[in-house]
Amino acid sequence: MVQKYYESDADPRTLEGRTIAVIGYGSQGRGQALNLRDSGCRVVIGLRPGGSWQRASEDGFEVYPVADAVRRADVVQILLPDETQAAVYRTEISPHLKENACLMFSHGFNIHYGQIVPPPTVDVIMVAPKGPGHMVRRTYEEGKGVPALIAVHQDYTGNAHAIALAYARGIGATRAVVLETTFAEETETDLFGEQAVLCGGVTSLIKAGFETLVDAGYAPEMAYLEVLHEMKLIVDLIYEGGFTKMRDSISNTAQYGDLTRGPRVIGPETYAAMQEILEEIQNGEFAREWMLENMVNRPVFTALTKADEEHLIEQVGKEIRGFMPQFKK
Numbered sequence: 001m002v003q004k005y006y007e008s009d010a011d012p013r014t015l016e017g018r019t020i021a022v023i024g025y026g027s028q029g030r031g032q033a034l035n036l037r038d039s040g041c042r043v044v045i046g047l048r049p050g051g052s053w054q055r056a057s058e059d060g061f062e063v064y065p066v067a068d069a070v071r072r073a074d075v076v077q078i079l080l081p082d083e084t085q086a087a088v089y090r091t092e093i094s095p096h097l098k099e100n101a102c103l104m105f106s107h108g109f110n111i112h113y114g115q116i117v118p119p120p121t122v123d124v125i126m127v128a129p130k131g132p133g134h135m136v137r138r139t140y141e142e143g144k145g146v147p148a149l150i151a152v153h154q155d156y157t158g159n160a161h162a163i164a165l166a167y168a169r170g171i172g173a174t175r176a177v178v179l180e181t182t183f184a185e186e187t188e189t190d191l192f193g194e195q196a197v198l199c200g201g202v203t204s205l206i207k208a209g210f211e212t213l214v215d216a217g218y219a220p221e222m223a224y225l226e227v228l229h230e231m232k233l234i235v236d237l238i239y240e241g242g243f244t245k246m247r248d249s250i251s252n253t254a255q256y257g258d259l260t261r262g263p264r265v266i267g268p269e270t271y272a273a274m275q276e277i278l279e280e281i282q283n284g285e286f287a288r289e290w291m292l293e294n295m296v297n298r299p300v301f302t303a304l305t306k307a308d309e310e311h312l313i314e315q316v317g318k319e320i321r322g323f324m325p326q327f328k329k
């Protein structure tokens with residue numbers, strides 16, 4: 001069984017007197033930095049001039065160029081985009097890391113695929129929330145937490161594990177649950193989850209359902225409500241109580257259709273594709289492809305993002321959400 005940790009397993013005193021530099025102030029950077037500060041930790045932010053710098057300053061943080069933040073820090077949490085971490089690490093982080101410092105990540109990509117090789121004189125750990133950064137902040141403010149994974153890659157000081165647990169507590173994760181893992185396991189399962197199920201799988205499933213209905217002559221608004229809007233309501237029930245709670249709530253007709261038709265949509269071909277996707281992650285093929293894509297200025301990323309932004313489902317969704325009070329800011 002995987003090792004699990006809760007609030008009482010983490011000692012917040014481990015971070016007392018230590019300065020945490022959060023490098024990057026995007027989705028995870030902002031969420032984690034605000035939670036840590038509200039938990040009583042001393043946090044500074046490392047950035048380049050621009051939008052995030054402005055936002056972090058407005059939120060009341062001391063903001064420094066990356067190298068200056070690293071020089072001040074005992075704990076350096078790298079929350080830059082995965083594809084830029086190695087270059088920034090080489091020029092602005094590595095030369096300024098103190099001996100005994102703790103280098104941190106929220107995703108194992110750069111360590112696991114050998115893009116960052118830290119010196120032996122630092123701790124290297126991961127605290128990876130299992131949810132988007134905005135939810136890390138929102139749930140903390142509600143007195144709850146998003147679960148997280150912790151892993152130790154290198155334990156120079158003998159304190160690496162205690163720092164990981166204290167940091168996880170600082171961002172609110174121990175209010176939910178913290179699981180022990182490795183950089184390899186986190187990286188491979190996280191990439192698989194986001195590609196095959198959570199992001200790639202779900203958007204492709206929604207698009208396929210929407211296009212099938214619209215191509216058959218049904219109104220795009222009907223199709224949107226059926227396969228996208230209602231998705232959240234159904235997933236919320238699964239989230240709260242598994243398939244059983246969701247099936248308790250839907251009609252018997254829906255449940256019979258679910259049990260007999262679902263496996264026709266997600267059949268042997270999907271299992272084979274998932275297997276292939278997992279192998280590309282495990283053998284490093286996906287990582288190489290993503291790094292090469294960045295070297296040539298992301299033509300595939302940009303074209304596919306634009307195509308989906310222009311998809312009919314996005315236009316219809318924008319219009320429908322505009323009339324619904326729950327989406328009004």
Ligand SMILES: NC(=O)C1=CN([C@@H]2O[C@H](COP(=O)(O)OP(=O)(O)OC[C@H]3O[C@@H](n4cnc5c(N)ncnc54)[C@H](OP(=O)(O)O)[C@@H]3O)[C@@H](O)[C@H]2O)C=CC1
Pocket residue numbers: 023024025026027028029046047048049050051052053066078079080081082084088106107128129130131132133134
């Ligand atoms: N998004 C999420 O919810 C999750 C992310 N993670 C991991 O967390 C890490 C951060 O991801 P995420 O929060 O999505 O990142 P974002 O893209 O949301 O934010 C990146 C931040 O890095 C800054 N930045 C980018 N390039 C540089 C640079 N060259 N020098 C200084 N600052 C720079 C950006 O500032 P600027 O405004 O200047 O561009 C921005 O503040 C990744 O490892 C990711 O895999 C893990 C779990 C979930």
Ligand SMILES: CC[C@](O)(C(C)=O)C(=O)O
Pocket residue numbers: 129130131132133190193194198199
């Ligand atoms: C599901 C996407 C994610 O892995 C996450 C929010 O956990 C990410 O990389 O953003």
Ligand SMILES: [Mg+2]
Pocket residue numbers: 129130131190194
């Ligand atoms: Mg993830």
Ligand SMILES: [Mg+2]
Pocket residue numbers: 107190191194
């Ligand atoms: Mg991810």
